[in-house]
Amino acid sequence: MQNELSYEELQAAWPLLSLSERLEGFKLLVPAEADDFFLNLNARNQAELLLALPEGERRLWLRLLAPDDAADVIQETPPAERASLLALLDDSTRTEVTALLSYAEDEAGGLMNPRYARVRPEMTINEAISYLRRQARERLETIYYAYVLDAQQHLLGVVSFRELFAAPGDKKIQEVMRSDMVTVSEQMDQEAVSQLFAQHDLIALPVVDAEWHMKGIVTVDDIVDVVQEEATEDIQKIGGMEALDGPYLQIDFAHMVRKRAGWLSALFLGEMLTATAMGYYEREIERAVVLALFIPLIISSGGNSGSQASTLVIRAMALGEVRLRDWWRVIRREIFAGFALGTILGAIGLMRILLWPARAQLYGEHYILVALTVAASLVGVVLFGTIAGSMLPFILRRLGFDPASASAPFVATLVDVSGLIIYFTVASIILHGILL
Amino acid sequence: MQNELSYEELQAAWPLLSLSERLEGFKLLVPAEADDFFLNLNARNQAELLLALPEGERRLWLRLLAPDDAADVIQETPPAERASLLALLDDSTRTEVTALLSYAEDEAGGLMNPRYARVRPEMTINEAISYLRRQARERLETIYYAYVLDAQQHLLGVVSFRELFAAPGDKKIQEVMRSDMVTVSEQMDQEAVSQLFAQHDLIALPVVDAEWHMKGIVTVDDIVDVVQEEATEDIQKIGGMEALDGPYLQIDFAHMVRKRAGWLSALFLGEMLTATAMGYYEREIERAVVLALFIPLIISSGGNSGSQASTLVIRAMALGEVRLRDWWRVIRREIFAGFALGTILGAIGLMRILLWPARAQLYGEHYILVALTVAASLVGVVLFGTIAGSMLPFILRRLGFDPASASAPFVATLVDVSGLIIYFTVASIILHGILL
Numbered sequence: 027m028q029n030e031l032s033y034e035e036l037q038a039a040w041p042l043l044s045l046s047e048r049l050e051g052f053k054l055l056v057p058a059e060a061d062d063f064f065l066n067l068n069a070r071n072q073a074e075l076l077l078a079l080p081e082g083e084r085r086l087w088l089r090l091l092a093p094d095d096a097a098d099v100i101q102e103t104p105p106a107e108r109a110s111l112l113a114l115l116d117d118s119t120r121t122e123v124t125a126l127l128s129y130a131e132d133e134a135g136g137l138m139n140p141r142y143a144r145v146r147p148e149m150t151i152n153e154a155i156s157y158l159r160r161q162a163r164e165r166l167e168t169i170y171y172a173y174v175l176d177a178q179q180h181l182l183g184v185v186s187f188r189e190l191f192a193a194p195g196d197k198k199i200q201e202v203m204r205s206d207m208v209t210v211s212e213q214m215d216q217e218a219v220s221q222l223f224a225q226h227d228l229i230a231l232p233v234v235d236a237e238w239h240m241k242g243i244v245t246v247d248d249i250v251d252v253v254q255e256e257a258t259e260d261i262q263k264i265g266g267m268e269a270l271d272g273p274y275l276q277i278d279f280a281h282m283v284r285k286r287a288g289w290l291s292a293l294f295l296g297e298m299l300t301a302t303a304m305g306y307y308e309r310e311i312e313r314a315v316v317l318a319l320f321i322p323l324i325i326s327s328g329g330n331s332g333s334q335a336s337t338l339v340i341r342a343m344a345l346g347e348v349r350l351r352d353w354w355r356v357i358r359r360e361i362f363a364g365f366a367l368g369t370i371l372g373a374i375g376l377m378r379i380l381l382w383p384a385r386a387q388l389y390g391e392h393y394i395l396v397a398l399t400v401a402a403s404l405v406g407v408v409l410f411g412t413i414a415g416s417m418l419p420f421i422l423r424r425l426g427f428d429p430a431s432a433s434a435p436f437v438a439t440l441v442d443v444s445g446l447i448i449y450f451t452v453a454s455i456i457l458h459g460i461l462l
Numbered sequence: 463m464q465n466e467l468s469y470e471e472l473q474a475a476w477p478l479l480s481l482s483e484r485l486e487g488f489k490l491l492v493p494a495e496a497d498d499f500f501l502n503l504n505a506r507n508q509a510e511l512l513l514a515l516p517e518g519e520r521r522l523w524l525r526l527l528a529p530d531d532a533a534d535v536i537q538e539t540p541p542a543e544r545a546s547l548l549a550l551l552d553d554s555t556r557t558e559v560t561a562l563l564s565y566a567e568d569e570a571g572g573l574m575n576p577r578y579a580r581v582r583p584e585m586t587i588n589e590a591i592s593y594l595r596r597q598a599r600e601r602l603e604t605i606y607y608a609y610v611l612d613a614q615q616h617l618l619g620v621v622s623f624r625e626l627f628a629a630p631g632d633k634k635i636q637e638v639m640r641s642d643m644v645t646v647s648e649q650m651d652q653e654a655v656s657q658l659f660a661q662h663d664l665i666a667l668p669v670v671d672a673e674w675h676m677k678g679i680v681t682v683d684d685i686v687d688v689v690q691e692e693a694t695e696d697i698q699k700i701g702g703m704e705a706l707d708g709p710y711l712q713i714d715f716a717h718m719v720r721k722r723a724g725w726l727s728a729l730f731l732g733e734m735l736t737a738t739a740m741g742y743y744e745r746e747i748e749r750a751v752v753l754a755l756f757i758p759l760i761i762s763s764g765g766n767s768g769s770q771a772s773t774l775v776i777r778a779m780a781l782g783e784v785r786l787r788d789w790w791r792v793i794r795r796e797i798f799a800g801f802a803l804g805t806i807l808g809a810i811g812l813m814r815i816l817l818w819p820a821r822a823q824l825y826g827e828h829y830i831l832v833a834l835t836v837a838a839s840l841v842g843v844v845l846f847g848t849i850a851g852s853m854l855p856f857i858l859r860r861l862g863f864d865p866a867s868a869s870a871p872f873v874a875t876l877v878d879v880s881g882l883i884i885y886f887t888v889a890s891i892i893l894h895g896i897l898l
Contacts, residue, residue, distance in 0.1 A: 158627055161627075162623075162624050162628040163628045170665070191598035191599075192599045224686050225502060227684075227687075228683065229665060245665075246665070246686060247659070247664065247682055249686055253686060253689045254689060257689070262773060262774065262777065264700060264773065265700065265772070265773025265774065265870060266769050267773075273783040274775070274778035274783055275788065275791060282799065286767075286770050286799065290766055290770065290803055290806070297759050298759060298814055300759050301755050301756055304756075304757075308755065308824075311751050311754050315744055315751075316744075318754045320737055321740075322733065322737070322757060323736055325758055326729075326736070326874060327730055329762075329765075329871070333702050333870055334701050334702050334871075336701070337697055337702070337703075338710055339710070341694050341710075342709065345709070347710055356711075359715065363715070367723055370727060371730050374727060374731070388744075434869075435765070435769055438765065438874070446758065
């Protein structure tokens with residue numbers, strides 16, 4: 027007989043295992059730990075494991091899940107398998123899961139749990155507590171708040187368990203409930219829902235439809251996952267790629283390369299404009315090769331300052347700190363910031379050339395003018411990069427795209443071409459009649 | 463008499479207001495909304511508002527806060543003010559807050575709430591429920607789980623409210639409690655705590671000391687803020703700057719410029735190596751100016767692919783998907799990915815030069831060899847960028863730095879110098895005796 031496997035051992039090895047090894051490992055778990063292990067997998071892994079199990083064993087594991095989690099798992103399976111999985115659920119859960127499947131994955135309805143604690147406004151506290159004890163025995167999943175509904179399931183108010191427990195037993199629910207509540211609609215985007223949670227420090231939010239009927243609750247434990255997920259998407263976009271939809275080491279290699287190659291090629295096509303721009307300045311470079319030496323330095327400074335500015339604005343937008351109409355305040359700030367940063371880099375660049383021991387051999391007799399050209403270009407390029415980087419997320423959002431697509435590489439590419447133009451324009455002014 | 467102000471109006475205007483305007487607006491709130499408004503401010507804003515209020519009014523607002531929130535607010539005030547604020551608390555809260563102030567802000571102890579629901583193992587369910595109702599009336603802040611403690615305050619187990627409510631009233635707590643729990647230590651880093659929450663989908667985790675004494679609970683609503691905060695820090699570092707510690711529009715301008723100028727100057731100094739490297743190739747550029755045209759295109763492709771790779775790895779590390787010992791699996795994947803991506807870009811570059819209408823005028827009679835040079839360099843530079851970008855976060859973490867510091871601009875700067883060397887080396891091999 028084979029040895030048993032511990033929870034921790036299987037968890038550590040999990041990302042490295044093939045599906046059949048996972049199934050084998052899962053079967054070797056101590057029975058008492060297997061259900062915890064299954065519950066803590068993400069929906070995609072639960073779905074894979076479920077479909078790998080013999081049909082007779084699927085029901086047990088699927089029924090272990092709360093309706094919102096079961097809906098997530100079914101969403102992860104191929105459409106052909108869904109009907110047979112739904113058939114494994116008991117009638118009332120199947121109705122709930124089917125209703126949940128009709129919501130998009132990233133809206134409040136898709137995150138919602140239809141099982142919540144409900145009481146009536148005219149109950150006394152003592153009645154409510156024993157009524158909740160009866161509900162808990164039957165099918166309640168989560169109790170942090172009890173929702174007060176009328177006979178038509180309209181949401182009238184909410185009582186936290188703390189308030190319920192703290193109130194005298196003979197008071198009526200309607201005397202202790204709060205009726206000014208934060209609610210979410212079924213279609214609200216999950217990013218907006220997570221901002222509400224962050225703002226209000228709540229454990230659960232009720233989901234209501236247009237007629238104020240209570241549909242379910244969204245709990246904050248699901249929101250932690252949402253916040254992680256949204257931040258991951260933003261970070262990957264900022265890094266200059268399409269967001270992957272799975273953990274790095276588990277995602278299919280060809281799929282990942284496609285996601286990365288798409289953006290990389292688009293950026294490359296954009297960056298080709300630099301070769302075209304450089305073509306226009308070929309004669310200048312021929313006359314003063316010294317100008318070529320500083321091209322990487324100057325364009326990368328523009329890219330770096332633009333990437334700082336766009337990242338700041340993207341994140342501030344995602345957190346709701348900056349809205350579309352704030353663009354004017356942002357640009358005013360960034361003009362000053364860009365000017366300050368450009369001046370700092372320009373000063374460093376000036377010093378670097380003027381104080382370099384071999385300056386006259388390397389940069390020619392007019393090294394002072396070359397230094398001035400580099401310094402003045404740096405001020406212009408950094409200023410331009412900062413403005414472009416900070417405004418691009420606004421433009422993207424205004425046009426209906428995700429501002430996070432204003433990635434560091436995208437901004438850098440945009441700034442590179444303009445950086446070259448700024449540099450050679452400054453050079454032609456300062457060095458006219460001398461080197462050019 | 464002035465009009466009253468609504469919650470929403472003040473919230474919308476808040477970021478734009480000076481401190482004295484905020485105070486004025488806060489005083490104009492409908493009294494019933496003022497306490498909600500105050501509770502939903504972040505700790506920094508609560509601290510500012512509190513210190514702006516006349517001394518006589520401070521006590522009311524400070525006592526509104528739970529001990530962990532009061533500790534956060536006091537942490538945000540200048541050290542000279544702290545003693546006088548602590549004096550406003552009642553004796554037992556002051557003891558709790560003073561204990562919380564001794565923890566670092568970013569460890570579990572600093573997030574913890576010392577008020578939690580406690581029961582004894584030998585109580586019956588009915589006794590426990592009425593005991594909890596008594597606790598709630600006194601000073602309980604949060605009830606999702608009841609923690610089972612012995613007389614020495616050792617943590618024995620936990621009962622969720624759902625289990626408590628669902629169990630028959632005459633069963634003993636020790637019969638329904640779970641004793642295999644996830645716990646955190648007081649010193650655990652908040653990022654590790656948030657990963658535990660994301661893995662286990664829990665609402666609260668108990669904090670215990672080395673002797674297994676229960677110290678408090680960390681609740682998931684505080685974790686949403688932590689997750690947001692940590693993602694913001696990472697995103698700002700990935701954008702190539704030090705993390706700001708406040709909302710973009712509210713942070714002091716000089717402070718922000720300093721944070722950005724530091725990294726920008728460091729990157730600029732690194733990027734100066736490109737000017738040095740270009741100095742070595744001045745003779746080659748003089749002979750074949752056509753080579754200069756593709757410099758921005760080639761080095762930026764290396765930077766872009768490096769930035770993709772580093773962002774992916776940084777995020778996977780932050781989510782715990784990739785650990786230090788996985789470096790070998792990552793580099794194997796990235797070598798293949800870098801080669802594939804480099805080949806794609808190289809092919810596009812080759813086509814671009816070979817099919818360009820004015821190819822012979824622009825790139826000279828040897829344009830086919832120039833195209834081969836560009837394509838081969840692209841494969842090398844993208845491969846190098848991908849490997850460097852994916853390994854840098856591992857190296858930084860191994861050396862004890864934050865892997866998120868492997869920002870897009872940092873990687874780009876690193877790759878720029880090596881990109882130039884690769885390009886000119888490839889050129890000297892392919893074009894030797896022809897153009898060079």
